[in-house]
Amino acid sequence: MSSKLAPRYWGAHLLALVLVAAAVALGLWQYGAWQAHRDAQAADLTSAEPLPLDRVLGPDDPFPGDRVGQPVTVSGTWVPDGTVYVSGRERDGVEGYWVVTPLAVGGPDAPALPVVRGWVAHPDDAPAPPTGTTALRAWLQPPEGTGQADDDPSDDVLPQLRIADIIQHVDQDLYGAYGVAEEPERGLDAASLEQLPDVGALTSIRNLLYAIEWWFFGAFAVFIWWRWVTETPEKEREEDSGDVPVG
Amino acid sequence: MKLFQTYRVLAFIVGVLLAFCSFVALPLRYLPTQGSNLQQLGETLSLLWIAHGWVFMAYVVVTFLLSRKLRWSIVFTLLNLAAGLIPLLIFWMEHQVNLKVRAEHPELVTPSAV
Numbered sequence: 001m002s003s004k005l006a007p008r009y010w011g012a013h014l015l016a017l018v019l020v021a022a023a024v025a026l027g028l029w030q031y032g033a034w035q036a037h038r039d040a041q042a043a044d045l046t047s048a049e050p051l052p053l054d055r056v057l058g059p060d061d062p063f064p065g066d067r068v069g070q071p072v073t074v075s076g077t078w079v080p081d082g083t084v085y086v087s088g089r090e091r092d093g094v095e096g097y098w099v100v101t102p103l104a105v106g107g108p109d110a111p112a113l114p115v116v117r118g119w120v121a122h123p124d125d126a127p128a129p130p131t132g133t134t135a136l137r138a139w140l141q142p143p144e145g146t147g148q149a150d151d152d153p154s155d156d157v158l159p160q161l162r163i164a165d166i167i168q169h170v171d172q173d174l175y176g177a178y179g180v181a182e183e184p185e186r187g188l189d190a191a192s193l194e195q196l197p198d199v200g201a202l203t204s205i206r207n208l209l210y211a212i213e214w215w216f217f218g219a220f221a222v223f224i225w226w227r228w229v230t231e232t233p234e235k236e237r238e239e240d241s242g243d244v245p246v247g
Numbered sequence: 248m249k250l251f252q253t254y255r256v257l258a259f260i261v262g263v264l265l266a267f268c269s270f271v272a273l274p275l276r277y278l279p280t281q282g283s284n285l286q287q288l289g290e291t292l293s294l295l296w297i298a299h300g301w302v303f304m305a306y307v308v309v310t311f312l313l314s315r316k317l318r319w320s321i322v323f324t325l326l327n328l329a330a331g332l333i334p335l336l337i338f339w340m341e342h343q344v345n346l347k348v349r350a351e352h353p354e355l356v357t358p359s360a361v
Contacts, residue, residue: 206297213300220307227315 004229016225023218030211036065037204045069046193050137053179059111063142063177069193074179075135076105079112082170083129085157089119089195096121098191100161100178101129102170103136111173113138114166116180118188119195123157127187138179139193251348251355254313255341257306258330262337264299269334272296303331317352 003009050071057064078101085097096119102112115138120126144160158165163174184190275289307328314324330340349356 206294209297210300213304216304217307220311224311 012228013225016221019221020218020225023214023221027211027214027218030207030214034204034207034211037207046071046139053105053113053140056140057175057177059105059173059175061176067140068142070140071137071182072140072179073135073137074103074105074113074115075133076103076110076112077108077133078102078130079104079108079170079172080129080131082112082114082166083156084166084169085120085123085126086116086161087157087159089191091119091189091191091195094121097123097126097157098161098195099123099126099129099185099188100166102166102172102174103134103179104172105175109172111175112170113175114161114163114178116161116178116191118181118184119191120188127185130185136179137182139182141178141180141193141196143176143178144196250309250313250316254306254309254344257302257309258337258341258344260302261299261306261331262335262341264295264302265331265337266334268293268296268299306331317348319347323347 004013045067046069048071050073053072053074056067056070056072080101082102084100086100087095087097089096089098098116099118099120100114100116103115104110104112115136117130141161143163156169161178163176163178167174180191180193272289272292272295275285276293277289279286279289310327311324313319314327319327327340327344330337345356
């Protein structure tokens with residue numbers, strides 16, 4: 001066994017170390033992704049102190065993963081022409097729609113945050129979208145993106161609240177997030193985060209399955225390395241010449 | 248021998264899953280317009296990558312055990328293990344293994360009296 005410590009074998013030891021370290025690191029990465037998914041679902045910030053929107057994210061920032069449901073205060077100018085209806089929102093057992101109007105944060109042409117103003121059973125029941133300026137409190141949410149297709153891109157009904165779809169309805173940039181107004185507008189029922197469609201469980205469990213796989217391969221690399229270290233030199237010589245005659 | 252048969256079955260499953268995932272699921276997931284029905288199908292089919300990963304784990308163990316039993320060289324063993332990750336290579340490798348076993352261990356492939 002001491003012969004395996006000879007300098008000419010150091011490369012093999014190093015390779016084993018690198019392989020194991022890589023497998024452990026990749027496993028931890030996948031495990032972290034799985035944990036982050038679960039934490040994002042479990043954390044409830046909805047009763048936290050509201051923060052001004054610009055303290056949480058800027059117009060071009062990616063959504064901060066630990067801020068799902070964070071209450072924010074935001075003021076700006078409504079963009080009534082950008083109003084859309086997001087289908088598949090259930091309220092007290094009734095399938096309905098979220099009424100979403102972008103709110104330009106600052107001037108009328110500034111980047112806008114789509115705001116869920118409330119819930120209606122049918123888009124025809126919704127009051128005319130508001131105009132002018134406002135200040136409101138909303139729960140911040142990352143844009144949805146399960147990839148569900150919009151059957152009819154020409155109307156104002158969307159299957160999910162996706163920035164890439166809403167941007168077709170406005171002239172300015174949009175934030176990478178949306179807000180759910182804490183107080184519904186007059187004429188609308190309250191929208192709440194409970195009305196979000198369920199997220200597929202498989203998307204996050206996939207990360208856990210990958211993590212287990214990576215650790216398995218790490219353990220397997222250790223196993224092979226151990227077999228190699230503890231092998232007797234005779235057996236090794238035999239193996240080295242094992243398949244030469246076949247060619 | 249059981250191990251050799253198991254190896255062949257696993258190699259076939261890994262090969263088919265890998266080829267399907269790389270040549271059907273992967274292009275479907277990334278080439279069509281984001282959110283279209285075709286792209287959604289690709290998204291769903293991509294779950295087969297998980298199946299590939301787990302069958303591949305079994306393949307790695309069985310191939311390694313077989314390689315010890317039949318005294319394969321390190322290079323031939325590693326090539327066989329890596330073949331489970333490179334589309335289509337595994338079908339050729341499985342053929343090579345088959346030839347090799349027939350040449351070196353004919354007793355493993357002669358059908359036992361049934």
